[in-house]
Amino acid sequence: MNPKLNIKGRGAQKNTPNRFFELSHEVRDDFLEYCQKEGELVNKTKTQYLNVFPKTIVNKVTSPDVGMSYSMNMYQGCEHGCIYCYARNSHEFWGYSAGLDFERKILVKKDAPKLLETLLKKKSWKAKPIVMSGNTDCYQPAEKQFKITRQCLKVFLKYKHPVAIITKNALILRDLDILKALAKDNLIAVNVSITSLSEDTRRILEPRTTTIKKRLLVVKKLSENGIPVNVMLAPIIPSINSHEILPMAKAVSEAGALSIAHTIVRLNGAIGEIFTDWIKKTLPDRADKVLHQIESCHGGTLNESRYGVRMRGEGQIAQQINDLVLLARLKYFKNKIMPTLNRSLYEPNKNDQLKLF
Template sequence: MKGADFKGRGTGCQPGNSYEKTKLVQEHIEGIDLPEYEENPRTQFINVSTKSALTVNDSPDLPLNYSVNPYQGCEHGCIYCYARNSHQYWGYDAGLGFETKILVKTDVVAQLKKQFEKKNYRPQAIMLSGNTDCYQPAESKYKLTQKILGTCLEYGHPVSIITKNSLIERDFDLLKKLAEKKLVHVYFSINHLDNKLKLLLEPRTAVAQKKIELIRKFSKEGIPTGIMVAPIIPGINTDAIPQIIKLAAEAGAKQVGYTVVRLNGQVKELFLKWLEEHFPDRKDKVMHQIEALHGGQSNDTDWGRRLKGEGVLAKTISGMVQLSIKKYLPKGSKMTAFDFSQFKGDGQLKLF
């Protein structure tokens, strides 16, 4: 794995693609050789089409079975992101390639409308996004998430959003209209309160303080808002859990969820390199604790355990989260139930 430090990127490493039989190497560098990235690369946006806007999953770990991902790859650069591995399916790498080669599904809105209008389609709340962040920097240019939300409002279809980016504030008026019809939930992912840690851990996301401000703004206007403390990384951000929940609750968050970190596929290589660079003194301790959560392995695919962990440390984390929820969230606090009765699919819109 080769790598370099690039400002504003989660990693400069480019691990080989696991699905390719050959890979580019520079074992004997000649004068005419040029590295793929001589300097901090600019992001490339690549237009692609999709056969289906909705991704369906049957994971018992996830509350929603439908998701829409307008973008693949993500400039946020979160070093721990499980979605990094999926970028290899498109022929790119899980490291710097994931952060700099962003696939834009230009026809996603048209495909979503087609699916809504199918005769046998029955509405279920869709998640924006199940893989990469729907409000990543690309959204400021392409506005696909905004158009998807507009489509959900048009068809009366429930949607749940999770993001780490303050760009969501741009769509405040649209979210308010969806909330008035009980068609939207908004979750902010917050796993730290330290801006210096943010620059290392998830460099192009919004700072926690800004997300707390948006929770307050949205909540005051009736937009149901919650948080995900995710992922929790032992030895890195565990101590921040109670204060994150306290601040979010005070701002009006109605629900709190959490996950623990898991290092599947090439994410483990990237994370180890990250620890070596930024936290060499605690590298072994952090890795041993992650492995303790997942049956002795950092790579975990077991339902249930992969998101919450197991064992003494998992119970400690769970207890910390639950105690904080009990202490800071109002009793009985929960997100507003979705109203599925407003859905206008099956060609109904064509009548008007």
């Protein structure tokens, strides 16, 4: 492929058809050639922010493979553009593509803080950790403008309710003041995603994310301020970052992380087509090797959906990856443990809040 036709600064290089739509369109080669000759852009890459108004913001998680009971997402779609992101498929529910649309059409839920507080004020609600970014990163670039995540953290602090965060953006350090206040009562845990120690790998896998150096700094700063950090070495992709498991574990442990978790990449739904297109354009010399190794971890398919197997995989390569992570835990996290979040303060604090009205 002519590099001039690459969509720079984005992970996906195409818009896949939406499975819920009867009709679809394709970009023809003669149109691509015309754009190249005329010096015109094939795709408009500017990010759009679109306001949406859901009735609720907290979702119950029913999957047995995910270590959370409730999640909330302030944004749908994610400008980070991680090529492997499992959340891409959810964009189809909103009428968009899991490809480029996922990265450049960001749905913004400005009412999230209000909806969260409405939930926490309910007499029937019992304290259970709610994970921000169960689907898309709550500290993606949109947060710098809208500050919805910061507002939600203030609500959690007000009601002394436990909360966890998953992110790969250094913007989280902006909210260190609130995180420290939550940590005083053991109400916060942070999961930082680190998939490589190589900037070259990071740039192609996660084009609009913060640098690895800054992510390690996030782990260090949070840990120094008493905020417990788990690092997500996820996903592990054979022949791309699988050789980095031990070095990554060592680096994050030295930065102060208390634990690590991992998954083996799975390319469900439209992500299989998006990833295959991307790797053949980005890493053509090893594309087939990587795809076949991913398939070998998932019963010969890219699209893995079996509970209990989909996150850890099966077969020789998957076993090697899982064994390396186990070794990393024994070597670098032997005397470390993530604390259990405090649920005891919410109920009396909620009652005190209600007495004010």
